[in-house]
Amino acid sequence: MTSDTNNAENFKDLAESYFRGRIDRRRFFELAGALGFSATILGKLVRPARAADSDLLPSDPISPYEAPITKQRVAWLKTKPYKGTTINVMAVKATVGDCIKYHAPHWEEITGGHVNVAEVPIETLHTQIFADLASGLGRYDAYQTGCWFYGDFFVPKDPYIVPLAPYLADAKYSYWNPDDWLEPMRKLYSWEGKVYGSLFDGDAQCLYYRRDVFTNGDNQQKFKQKYGYDLPAPPTTTQQMHDLADFFTGWDWNGDGSKDWGMALHAKVNEQGFFHFLTLAAPYVVSPENKYFYFHPDTMKPLINSEGHLRALEDYVKFLANGPREEIAWTLGQGWNLFLEGHCAMEPTWGDLPTLAQDPKSSKVQGKMGGGPIPGTTEAFNPITGSWKKYDLNQVGNVNGGTWHPVLSRLSKHKEATYDFMAFMANRKNAFFNCTHGWTGVQPGMKWEYLPPAGTSTIAEWQAQGWNASDCAQYLGAYYANLTLPLQEEYLRIPGAAEYWHELDLNISAVLAGQMKPKDALDRTASSWESVTERYGRSRQQTLYKASFS
Amino acid sequence: MARRRRRGDEGSWFKWAMLLPAVIWVIAFTFFPLISVIHFSFANYVLGQGITGYVGWQNYINVLESADFWHSIAITAIYVAVAVPTEVALGFLLAWLVSLGAAGSKVFRGILAAPLFTMGVAIGYLGVTLYTDQGGPITLVLGLIGIHIPWFSTGWGGLLGAIILDVWRWTPFVFLIALAAIGAIPTTIYEAALLDTRSHWQIMWRLALPLCWPVMTVAILLRLIEALKVFGLPFALTSGGPGTSTQLFSIADYLTTIQFFDFGKGSAMGIVFLILVSVIITFFFRQMRRNIE
Numbered sequence: 001m002t003s004d005t006n007n008a009e010n011f012k013d014l015a016e017s018y019f020r021g022r023i024d025r026r027r028f029f030e031l032a033g034a035l036g037f038s039a040t041i042l043g044k045l046v047r048p049a050r051a052a053d054s055d056l057l058p059s060d061p062i063s064p065y066e067a068p069i070t071k072q073r074v075a076w077l078k079t080k081p082y083k084g085t086t087i088n089v090m091a092v093k094a095t096v097g098d099c100i101k102y103h104a105p106h107w108e109e110i111t112g113g114h115v116n117v118a119e120v121p122i123e124t125l126h127t128q129i130f131a132d133l134a135s136g137l138g139r140y141d142a143y144q145t146g147c148w149f150y151g152d153f154f155v156p157k158d159p160y161i162v163p164l165a166p167y168l169a170d171a172k173y174s175y176w177n178p179d180d181w182l183e184p185m186r187k188l189y190s191w192e193g194k195v196y197g198s199l200f201d202g203d204a205q206c207l208y209y210r211r212d213v214f215t216n217g218d219n220q221q222k223f224k225q226k227y228g229y230d231l232p233a234p235p236t237t238t239q240q241m242h243d244l245a246d247f248f249t250g251w252d253w254n255g256d257g258s259k260d261w262g263m264a265l266h267a268k269v270n271e272q273g274f275f276h277f278l279t280l281a282a283p284y285v286v287s288p289e290n291k292y293f294y295f296h297p298d299t300m301k302p303l304i305n306s307e308g309h310l311r312a313l314e315d316y317v318k319f320l321a322n323g324p325r326e327e328i329a330w331t332l333g334q335g336w337n338l339f340l341e342g343h344c345a346m347e348p349t350w351g352d353l354p355t356l357a358q359d360p361k362s363s364k365v366q367g368k369m370g371g372g373p374i375p376g377t378t379e380a381f382n383p384i385t386g387s388w389k390k391y392d393l394n395q396v397g398n399v400n401g402g403t404w405h406p407v408l409s410r411l412s413k414h415k416e417a418t419y420d421f422m423a424f425m426a427n428r429k430n431a432f433f434n435c436t437h438g439w440t441g442v443q444p445g446m447k448w449e450y451l452p453p454a455g456t457s458t459i460a461e462w463q464a465q466g467w468n469a470s471d472c473a474q475y476l477g478a479y480y481a482n483l484t485l486p487l488q489e490e491y492l493r494i495p496g497a498a499e500y501w502h503e504l505d506l507n508i509s510a511v512l513a514g515q516m517k518p519k520d521a522l523d524r525t526a527s528s529w530e531s532v533t534e535r536y537g538r539s540r541q542q543t544l545y546k547a548s549f550s
Numbered sequence: 551m552a553r554r555r556r557r558g559d560e561g562s563w564f565k566w567a568m569l570l571p572a573v574i575w576v577i578a579f580t581f582f583p584l585i586s587v588i589h590f591s592f593a594n595y596v597l598g599q600g601i602t603g604y605v606g607w608q609n610y611i612n613v614l615e616s617a618d619f620w621h622s623i624a625i626t627a628i629y630v631a632v633a634v635p636t637e638v639a640l641g642f643l644l645a646w647l648v649s650l651g652a653a654g655s656k657v658f659r660g661i662l663a664a665p666l667f668t669m670g671v672a673i674g675y676l677g678v679t680l681y682t683d684q685g686g687p688i689t690l691v692l693g694l695i696g697i698h699i700p701w702f703s704t705g706w707g708g709l710l711g712a713i714i715l716d717v718w719r720w721t722p723f724v725f726l727i728a729l730a731a732i733g734a735i736p737t738t739i740y741e742a743a744l745l746d747t748r749s750h751w752q753i754m755w756r757l758a759l760p761l762c763w764p765v766m767t768v769a770i771l772l773r774l775i776e777a778l779k780v781f782g783l784p785f786a787l788t789s790g791g792p793g794t795s796t797q798l799f800s801i802a803d804y805l806t807t808i809q810f811f812d813f814g815k816g817s818a819m820g821i822v823f824l825i826l827v828s829v830i831i832t833f834f835f836r837q838m839r840r841n842i843e
Contacts, residue, residue, distance in 0.1 A: 155596065499810040
């Protein structure tokens, strides 16, 4: 009895490790087998991601762009299977879209197919995708989507996009394995447990800082004199982050003759600036006692105007004093440039920043990067119970951002060829290329992209792609630490998510511009969210909200 | 008699055949979309589900109670009220100067017309690089004389930036029309006026402008209609921000209808705006006609 109970407990831990991405499928089977669980039962519990893992070859001359590759794929490519087939892909007009364009000719070369990539600006991408789908035109076979569009794909009875399981099970397609995803990333590519997106991007926001400036003896001494504690590198609380931002603002700490800044943000309305607020606000609301950030799960009433959100917004506005005033109208690139040109000490942003820092043509900060998860708070508000609670440190991980990736349209007339192209870009060789090159805008989401013990890649592999060893270790360390924090901020993926976020974006922007008070802005956001919820149907939204957590 | 009737029938058939393309055009591109917009304005539309029900006047009530809607109307009114008169005044003045044969006027005429052929979106994006605090040439030049305009960090700065670009783009349109109108005034009238005064300012103000006014009315009307619909330039420049401070009606309606597929509210916004604009244009027309008479 005791032995059975222990086995059950051990299996529970083991299963948790597997589903959280800490061990791979093969290791899970080995260890579960040792506990006496049969492979047949396990096989039913954990469906294989691929049909023929055992048929993998390290590479094959027939496709110099893929590694590893299955034997079935090698045979398939010999037939030039998509000769005469043209597929149309809608991509974001940004680095991630350029990345799709980069791979298209390689895929065309090995398959005989042809890819048209239409690049659409981010501000109209949602419109373009859903205009194509809702009108029934189906001019595109695949769309490069942001994860917050997911809910909209599942509004019709027949979702607009198709699950990838049948294709994943067929070894003739390019090899990639969804079991390799870190769990928070896998969730973003899935809906109700089924994978709909093929590996591409893996967005999350971390805090990047100038390690050389933070570890400078003079700076450390001055900081301690002013604030009474050692300069923290990286900061772990928002208070420390504020102190650092204030400390590095308004004087020439890089010695170039001009005043420098403590913190860079990009907050242009209708862009992606609102993600800053979402990221920095998380530890004010999400805590061990509460995982809900957006809506009350029982009523679908907005939580966005809670006391926690309000304090977060008031706190966020203070950072404006630590960067150029114009940053409230900056796009992403403008925010990054301030840091890359060496004029800024910190920036909470995506992994593009350390990746772009590796290009000496556009960066003065290669080899000077530091990184860490977004700092936490020592107090959080539970909007469900309406009470504040103190913590030693309440730090929350996030997957905020687009995590841009292709999804396969239900209306596509060339699903096989389209999936083939999607899988081709998800193949390890191409995916690793993507996440190690700044111009692709792609960040790591797979275990094998990280350094041991978390993953299996090596510093040498990253150095071979032009990375500074220290920057690489800082970047991957920060990213992995963020994605594996026990507390993770939820990601809004219900229908209308783009609209909910847009309303928040508008009102935050109005606060930054001094047009509105934080409380009024959040109350207006809550009121707008109620209208959106009513329009989509409250009970349906509630059901999908719950489903979006799976 | 019978023969005459047949000829009349044939004439009638021909008349209708000639009218048919215009009728089809109006039905397809004016009547049908208008009916469709009215239909949507009473509906609740959800992306992926289509019309989920009819809500009576609720969309209109929501629009009329929406502070954002009235804010966008106010921003549009400011934009039009500043941009259009400036363009008309500048365009006419430049046309007058060119018609006087100022030095280099032929070259100037070509250069001045160039922005007219540029897309609004392109001009908007150009504005981003011209105004930016991070080395934008306009900001640099103004900085040399001690002027700093927060183009992108304040609502008024963004709106001013958009209006300046609009004036730069559309003044040539008024200029070309005014130039043609001034050129059409018989030279004998000028010669007669020159006997009374040597002041070109007096001649422009008391002679050329009244004589050109019927033509200028058309230019003003066209500019008014275009300015009320302006979208690409301000959207590319500020995206309506910061906040909603430069959100013109066209941007607000675009975001509601096209970006978030709220066809119900977006259509109601369109109808309310159409009514407001129709009232303004009708009033404007009457005033102009009275002035001409």
